[in-house]
Amino acid sequence: MEKTDFKFAEQVLNYRESHEKPLHDKVWRIFDLIAAIIALVISFPVFLVISVMIKLENWKAPIFFKQERVGKDGKTFYMYKFRSMYVDAEAQLAKLQAQNEMDGHMFKMKDDPRITSVGKWIRKTSLDEFPQFINILKGDMSFVGPRPPLTTEYASYTNYDKKRLLVTPGCTGLWQVSGRNNLSFKEMVELDLEYIETRTIRFNIKILLMTFKEFTSKGNGM
Template sequence: MKRITDSAGSLIGLILLIPLFLLIAVMIKLEDPKGPVFFKQLRVGRNEKTFYMFKFRSMVYNAEDMLEQLLAQNEVSGAMFKMKNDPRVTQIGRFIRKTSLDELPQLWNVLKGEMSMVGPRPALPREVEEYSLYDKQRLGVTPGCTGLWQISGRSNLGFKEMVELDLKYIQDRTYWYDIKIIFKTIRVLFGTKDAF
């Protein structure tokens, strides 16, 4: 049931959101024409299998090259990098991040079966290198577009809290629990102060 819902939901979403995708693409290219509209990044999925996750590009075209200089300014604990006033983020990038619109291209990852609508967020390979065996338990299920982390504080939570929420989800997950998380995600999607 979960896979059927993921496939149908992602396909319908991709079709219905074509006008919004085009609008966001134009806005991204107008502000920073050098880079691509979409940003793909290697992520670690279920059982440590890697895949390319897609997002709308919310940063300047050379953002990855600038990351090394910013690591010392990380504002969250543990094996993640988050920075509230990241200088690499564009103006349109701030808006699509705040509203989570930058995440919409992940519907393609869901359609391909690399991600699910609900599950732990897929980690970066450099983050997984720092994982303990306990932390790696979150890699035992298909990663998701949304999950308990997104509806429980997002960037205000540290890495340890994220892991605990992910493991709670893995232990308690059911089809109807996923539906509940999706509806809660919709409620917090727009205008949330917890995204950066």
């Protein structure tokens, strides 16, 4: 399934060379592995509860949802989530494009009719993202980095937009803790490039702490 986009323009590759941080990336990869294993062990009861809830809502529907995404250097992979939408959600997407609330190459809709009852809760609390710990173990993703786009979104990327995929994509990142849905696609790209240029272990930890603060605030609001 894995495919790689080798059509990165020279300017994109030059950008990567000028912002390579091999020591940082190796140290952070070790952190990712250790933290992902711990997170999977601790969150196992949560996995069980959510799995039961999804099955009670629709016994025949799968618990997990896997979706092809584009990662580092244009390499595709399957990203895992708890299923929060109806089984035919992908087929309905084309009909809803006119109601997209994001400009640029992303789709966001506040009252998306494709989301299930359980899905609304696990999305509100971000619990639907927990299976991405598996992607981190596999090396497809990191805890911190630019969000991986859909293949359909990536198809419309300019070479400038592709710069945001010169590092491993993450579960959370600078743009998620800087306004999220209130930001335009262009602003998201700029924040991702800012992260790539300034990324450090300390900065990554800061983003994780900000994400955790947001996660706990969501939980308190249930």
